[in-house]
Amino acid sequence: MMVARIDVRSLSKSFTLHTQGGVRIPVFAGLDLRVHAGECVCLHGPSGAGKSTLLRSLYANYKPDSGEILVMHDGAAIDLASAEPWRVVEVRRRTVGYVSQFLRVIPRVPTRDIVAEPARIWGLPGEEADARAGDLLSRLNIPRRLWSLAPATFSGGEQQRVNIARSFVVDYPVLLLDEPTASLDAANRQIVIALIREAKARGTAVVGIFHDAEVREAVADRLFEVAQFQRAA
Numbered sequence: 001m002m003v004a005r006i007d008v009r010s011l012s013k014s015f016t017l018h019t020q021g022g023v024r025i026p027v028f029a030g031l032d033l034r035v036h037a038g039e040c041v042c043l044h045g046p047s048g049a050g051k052s053t054l055l056r057s058l059y060a061n062y063k064p065d066s067g068e069i070l071v072m073h074d075g076a077a078i079d080l081a082s083a084e085p086w087r088v089v090e091v092r093r094r095t096v097g098y099v100s101q102f103l104r105v106i107p108r109v110p111t112r113d114i115v116a117e118p119a120r121i122w123g124l125p126g127e128e129a130d131a132r133a134g135d136l137l138s139r140l141n142i143p144r145r146l147w148s149l150a151p152a153t154f155s156g157g158e159q160q161r162v163n164i165a166r167s168f169v170v171d172y173p174v175l176l177l178d179e180p181t182a183s184l185d186a187a188n189r190q191i192v193i194a195l196i197r198e199a200k201a202r203g204t205a206v207v208g209i210f211h212d213a214e215v216r217e218a219v220a221d222r223l224f225e226v227a228q229f230q231r232a233a
C-alpha cells in the first residue's frame, strides 16, 4: 500500500480577531487532502479562499481548530496539528521545505551562507553545503560576484531566486511553495519549473500555489479547490 507523504484529515481553521471584538473568520472546515510521493498538487480558488492559510497550516505556522496534518517523517506519521514545537523544528529541518513569497532578509549574512544554511542544518559537511549552494545560485542566474553580499539590496526577482535556492538546497521529501515564480522573468521561471520537476522525479511531494498558468500546467498533477471547504460563520 502506498502511504501518502501528506495526509490532511478533516482540517478546520478559523481566525479570531481579538483586537476587533473577537470577530471569528472561518476559513475552511472538514478539509481532506492527501499528497503522494512524486505528486504536485496546486491549491486553487479565488482570492480569500484560504490557499495561503492552508499552506501555512501545512508548515505548522498556524494552529488549526481541529483535524490532523499527518506528515511522513523518518518513516513515521507525525501530526503537525498537535506536534510539540521541538518536533515541528525537527520536521522542518529534514522533511518539509517551504518557499515563502518573499525572502526574509537577514542583515549582513552573505547570500551563499543563506542558501547553504538549510543543508548544513540538515547535516551536510560545510564544503558540500557550500558547493550545493553554489550550484543552485549558478543555475538560478545569481552572478558569482553577488554571492558574498547580503541580499538586502538585491532586486525582488533576485531575492526570490535566493529564496528558491535556499529551499532546493536540501532534497526535502515534502515541498510547500507559495507563488515561487511570482516575481521572475520567463527564463528563470523555466528554471524553477525544471527544479520542481526534478524534485518530483526524486519523489518529493509538492503542494503549491501557482497563479501563473504556464507554471501550473508544467508542474501540477491536479488542482485542489480550497473554496469547496468554506463554511458560513
Ligand SMILES: Nc1ncnc2c1ncn2[C@@H]1O[C@H](COP(=O)(O)OP(=O)(O)OP(=O)(O)O)[C@@H](O)[C@H]1O
Binding pocket: 015, 016, 025, 027, 045, 046, 047, 048, 049, 050, 051, 052, 053, 054
Ligand atoms: N492572520 C490572519 N488573521 C486573520 N484573518 C486572516 C489571516 N490570514 C488570513 N485571514 C483571512 O482568511 C481568509 C483566507 O485568506 P488567505 O490569505 O488564506 O487567502 P488566499 O486564498 O491565499 O487568497 P489570495 O489568493 O488573495 O492570496 C481571508 O478572508 C483572510 O482575511
Ligand SMILES: [Mg+2]
Binding pocket: 051, 052, 053
Ligand atoms: Mg494567498
